[in-house]
Amino acid sequence: MTNKAILQLKDIFLRFTGEIHEVKVLNGINLDIFKGSSVAILGPSGSGKSSLLSIVTGLEKQTSGTVSVGGHILDHMNEDQLALFRRDNIGIVLQSFHLIPTMTALENVAVPLELAGQKDALKKAEEALNHVGLSYRLTHFPSQLSGGEQQRVAIARAMAPNPKIIFADEPTGNLDGKTGHKIIELIFDLQNKFNTTLILITHDPEVAKKCDRILYIQDGLIKESKESKKIKAAV
Numbered sequence: 001m002t003n004k005a006i007l008q009l010k011d012i013f014l015r016f017t018g019e020i021h022e023v024k025v026l027n028g029i030n031l032d033i034f035k036g037s038s039v040a041i042l043g044p045s046g047s048g049k050s051s052l053l054s055i056v057t058g059l060e061k062q063t064s065g066t067v068s069v070g071g072h073i074l075d076h077m078n079e080d081q082l083a084l085f086r087r088d089n090i091g092i093v094l095q096s097f098h099l100i101p102t103m104t105a106l107e108n109v110a111v112p113l114e115l116a117g118q119k120d121a122l123k124k125a126e127e128a129l130n131h132v133g134l135s136y137r138l139t140h141f142p143s144q145l146s147g148g149e150q151q152r153v154a155i156a157r158a159m160a161p162n163p164k165i166i167f168a169d170e171p172t173g174n175l176d177g178k179t180g181h182k183i184i185e186l187i188f189d190l191q192n193k194f195n196t197t198l199i200l201i202t203h204d205p206e207v208a209k210k211c212d213r214i215l216y217i218q219d220g221l222i223k224e225s226k227e228s229k230k231i232k233a234a235v
């Protein structure tokens with residue numbers, strides 16, 4: 001059995017041309033992530049964690065290098081192709097919840113399912129909200145929910161279409177410690193249950209230790225922690 005990467009980065013550079021200096025954010029990143037694994041990305045503020053996430057989710061184009069996610073090479077896709085790629089392959093959870101304020105929890109979770117043309121979108125959305133422990137909040141609007149509940153809705157929305165990979169960028173950044181802890185537990189429970197690949201940006205080394213691998217971004221490069229476990233690729 002050969003190892004198969006669900007996400008592969010080859011020589012990724014990201015540079016911004018400023019008025020005075022060129023800003024070098026990523027300086028030649030090479031990375032293979034295997035299906036079903038969990039990977040934490042740590043690094044100081046401004047080290048390029050979110051930029052890397054934007055590149056692998058097709059929200060930003062790298063300056064050079066090749067990005068392959070779930071068998072799709074993103075490098076030359078246009079915006080429409082990237083939107084379809086995101087819809088069909090990945091889920092994203094961010095620090096701020098980005099729920100649609102005029103829609104209920106149920107409707108928010110149903111949006112990506114409806115966009116994907118799924119007939120029983122509302123039923124699947126309800127199941128996803130059950131999985132995050134919010135079956136009693138289906139008809140609440142985001143403003144009627146606590147921060148932790150809003151993040152649960154955002155997680156349900158990301159997971160409902162059964163994505164191959166979940167990307168989470170500091171998902172507890174807007175939550176208090178106890179609520180954040182519960183959200184992290186939930187993310188790992190769901191990852192286990194659905195065998196999703198998880199890429200989790202965090203500043204918390206204890207959270208990172210829950211992952212199979214721990215990566216650091218430093219000087220625009222990725223370094224693997226000695227604490228990373230040996231990964232058996234699930235092909």
Ligand SMILES: Nc1ncnc2c1ncn2[C@@H]1O[C@H](COP(=O)(O)OP(=O)(O)O)[C@@H](O)[C@H]1O
Nearest residue numbers: 016023025043044045046047048049050051052
């Ligand atoms: N559009 C941009 N133009 C210039 N610099 C940028 C742009 N976007 C991000 N950066 C810079 O890239 C660096 C990495 O940012 P970011 O990826 O958000 O870091 P992190 O998520 O690790 O805190 C920062 O120095 C930031 O200022």
Ligand SMILES: [Mg+2]
Nearest residue numbers: 049050051169
């Ligand atoms: Mg960031």
